[in-house]
Amino acid sequence: MSIIALIIIGAAAGLIATRVMRLQTDLFATIGIGILGALVGGLALRILLTITGWMAGFVGAVLGAIMLIWLWRTYGPKR
Numbered sequence: 001m002s003i004i005a006l007i008i009i010g011a012a013a014g015l016i017a018t019r020v021m022r023l024q025t026d027l028f029a030t031i032g033i034g035i036l037g038a039l040v041g042g043l044a045l046r047i048l049l050t051i052t053g054w055m056a057g058f059v060g061a062v063l064g065a066i067m068l069i070w071l072w073r074t075y076g077p078k079r
Helices: 003-020 027-052 054-075
Strands: none
Touching (some): 003 027
């Protein structure tokens, strides 16, 4: 993903993240938070995929399965 795309996505992500977390910031801080988060997240993901390759997919599958189990225990039929 190019740096420009990370900046655009990061600006939108910062706006959403500050609203979800109920953080009151000005426009420039909101965009800055999103851009930095997108750059750090994109870099971390790129490094993780480069180093681990198929193993990153496996880790994602395990985390997804854990999430489904948690959802089932939390919202599934009660015994």
